[in-house]
Each structure stands twice: as structure tokens, then as C-alpha cells.
Amino acid sequence: MVRRQHAQRRVFEMILPDGDQLWDPELRRIDEVLEDEGLIDTIQEALSRRWPKSRLRGRPGTPAAVVLRLLVLKHLYDWSFAECVREVRGSLIYRTFCCIDCEPVPDDKTLVRLAQALGPKVWKQILGRLVEVAQQRHVVRGRKLRVDTTVVETNIHHPTDSSLLGDGVRVITRTLYKIRRLVGPLRFRDRTRSVGRRLLEIAQQSRQPGEDAQAKVKKLYRQLMGTTRAVVREAQKAVAQAKRRAKKLAPRARQRVQGLGQQVKHMRELTQRVLEQTKARVLKGNTHHPHKVLSVFETHTEAIRKGKKVKPTEFGKLVKVQEAENQMVTDYEVCAEQVADGQLWDSSLERHQQIFGGPPHLATADAAFSSAANEQTATARGVRRVALPRRGRLSAARRAHQTQRWFRRAMRWRTGCEGHQCPQTTPRTLPLSLSRPARNGTLGRVGSDRQQPAGAGPSRGPESSHAPEEIRGRIRIMKMMKWKGEVVRNHRGSK
Secondary structure (H helix, E strand, O other), rough: OOOOOOOOOHHHHOOOOOOHHHHHHHHHHHHHHOOHHHHHHHHHHHHHHOOOOOOOOOOOOOOHHHHHHHHHHHHHHOOHHHHHHHHOOOOOOHHHHHHOOOOOOHHHHHHHHHHHHHHHHHHHHHHHHHHHHHHHHHOOOOOOEEEEEEEEEEEOOOOHHHHHHHHHHHHHHHHHHHHHHHHHOOOOOOHHHHHHHHHHHHHHHHHHHHHHHHHEEEEEHHHHHHHHHHHHHOOOOOOHHHHHHHHOOOHHHHHHHHHHHHHHHHHHHHHHHHHHHHHHHHOOOOOOOOOOOOOOOOOOOEEOOOOOOOOEEEEEEEEEEEEEEEEEEEEEEHHHOOEEEEEEEHHHHHHHHHHHHOOOHHHHHHHHHHOHHHHHHHOOOOOEEEEEEEEOOOOOHHHHHHHHHHHHHHHHHHHHHHHHHHHOOOOOHHHHHOOOOOOOOOOOOOOOOOOOOOOOOOOOOOHHOOOOHHHHHHHHHHHHHHHHHHHHHHHHHHH
16 A cells, blocks of 8 residues: 655654754755655655555555655665665664664665556656746746766676677576476576686687687687577577476466566567677677667667767767756756757756746757857847857857857856766765755755765855865866875875
């Protein structure tokens, strides 16, 4: 049964009369925002869709308010699900923040299932509600807009043709063993050891220079592809044999066999695609084979090149993030296919108008969005100042335009979105990248600022939110360089 929240029993009132003074100011501001009834209604509605009549029947489940606060706390401190449950279970402050108090803390596996039940559409609704609350509290007014794209890497190993073939053989063989435990002996041969040896030999030979080594690599690839084809053929026959035997099983076991058979079929199709691209890439030398498979588990993964020297190619999905003033993320979009950044400019302006009811006074992005057409589009939509820096050699008029004071200030403000994209775009924390509050208000902070210790007061000095953003960034860089210098000096002294 889906519940809204626990019947509160204030543990601080029983154990620590002055326990409210132990709260972190950051947690207290987040607590004020999460008390919004619209957020809890969204979570409760999503959880009630898991099973029919779950609002009225069944044993009591984890309340919607507890689910929301646990997931926010997990993202805030970048914990895993197990770490989050362990920390909340042993802390009176976190118990009170999550509205659990003396009630039992849900298991980490339960929390995983609840997070999966929400899904991306629910987080979009939560983001929309947070933006509405921010507008009501005058944290954001929609006067500024900055847009940027980043890559969220999927949790996969570095893709190579040989490793993808090995993954396909391993998963197919593992699934056939599961089917055999249900229906009895099947006619298939376990070739995982043979494939593992070919993978090791390919890895060793690919490091050797010269044409002879490359010829040996192609020979090993032919052997690996032949073994993989044999596994795919035997898997198809074994699944057909299992379906015939499953007719005599109980309905539940028969359904299990059918599900495993679908898994084998899906993996066979992926392995066939990997075989085709391996033949084209390795044997024929066509490295531009269309629709490459980069992972047999995360099939939506794309190879994206953003021009980074440290990591030229990233494997994941392209995500567009747009923000308003006070670093408030107002919208994000996971691109179904890789597109040029400039094609996302018009949709970003349109989305901003839908959220705030009008165009921004200032709109800015990096040079990848810059074009005369995009500037004209923004001006036609009513944007007063458009700050899109041009690439390459600039004319005298363009150089004078980009050296104006408002343009340079807009560029400094735009650069502020670069520093806090790293903690947002890890696969574990992206869906909840909106839970960190502003230091100078109740909403809007999504940056990578360091956590204040429990009981610490608000930050003061140049690093506070009242100082310009570029000054705070320079001070952090100076402190980091000073810390690195001390580490080097200590290391040399120890020698």
C-alpha cells in the first residue's frame, strides 16, 4: 500500500531536546523545499502506478516523502544505495531529515527498485515543480539563459570488436545454462574458454608493431568470428529444443523459459551485428561502418567527440542542460541521436519561453552554438542581448562587438556552467542533479561546491555567494595550486 508519509514520532524531542541545532544549514534549506506538497504528490502518483489498487490494499510500503528525501540525500553526498541506507540508519540527523525517525529504514535493494519505478518522466515533473517553487520564491525570474551540452558516459568497458564478441558469447552461454536448469540437458557446447584464449592472444598481438603482427591479428579474428558463429547457431537450436520441452512444465516455469529464450534471441541479434561490423572494420578496413554496436548491454551508447585533449572520444549520450540565474537548472534533454550543438539553440529558447512565459533578456552559449542564423533566431524571439562567440578569425566589427562590457560579462557568466557539470553528469547522479540548494537562497545551487561540515555557519568572505562568480573561481584555483605546491614540497623533503 502506498503511503504519503509516516505518522511522525520526533526522535529528537525524546533523546536530544536541542537536536535541531545540529542540523547542517544546507540540509535545513533543502528540507524547507522538500516540504512542498506538489513534490510529494508527484512521487506518490508514480509509486501508485506500479500495481493496481495499491493505494488501498497491500502491506504498508515506503512513504513517498521518505523515498524523495532518501534519493535527494543520496545524490547530495554522492553515495551509493548501500552507503545511503547505512548512513541514514546510523544518524539521528539523517533520520529526521528523511522523515523516518523511529521507523525502520528501507533496504538498499528496496530503494533501488523505488528509484527505478520513478523513471525519467517523473524526474522531469519534479524539475518542473522545483522551477515553479523557485519562481514563487523569486529565486529565478527567467531573465538569463545559458545553454551547454555535455556527455554522460555509460557504464561500459572500452569497446573493441574482440571484447564485444566475447561479451556476446559469454552472455548467450550463461543464459543457455539457466534454461538447461529448467528443461534438462540441451545440445550446445561451452566455448567460453576458447573465446577467452583468442581474446588474450588478440590483445597480445595487437601491441606488437609490424605487418606480420597485423596479419596474425586478422587470423586470430577469423578464428574468433568462426567460434562466435558456431555459438550463435547452436544457441538458436538449443532455444527451439527448450521451447518444445517447456510444454510439459508448469505455467510459471514455462513463462520463465520463454523469457530466457527472448534474452538469447536479443543477444544473438546483437552478436550478429557485432560480427558484421568486425568483418567490415578488421578484415575489410572500413572503420566508418554505420550503426556501430559499442556495448551489448547499453545498446544506446554512442561515440561522441567533443574535442577534449585528455579524452578525445567519449562513449555515452549527449545531454543538453539549460540554466537561468542563480545556477538554477530549468531543463535538460537527453538527445536520442548525436546532433550538432547549434541545432539545439532554437528549441532551448522555445523551452525557456514555455517555462517563464517570455524570452530572456540575455541568452548565451559557447562557440559551438554560434552562427548568424542562431543570433537572428534569438533576436526574432525577443532576446535583447545574444552572446554567442564566433570561432576563427574575427572582423573588426565583430571584434568590437565581442569586446563590449556586457558581452564579456555574459561570457564570464556562461563559463560558470562548466565547473559544475562534472558532478551532475556521472551516470549515478544525473537524474537528481537538481537537489543542491543555493547558498544565498533556498533553491538553485547545482554546483560542485564543497560540503560544509555539520553545524558550520554560512560561508563568508570572497568565496560567499555575494562575491562575483569569476572571483570565487579564481580563488578556488589559487587554493588548489597552493595545496599542490605544498604536496610537492613535502614529497621532496621526505626524500
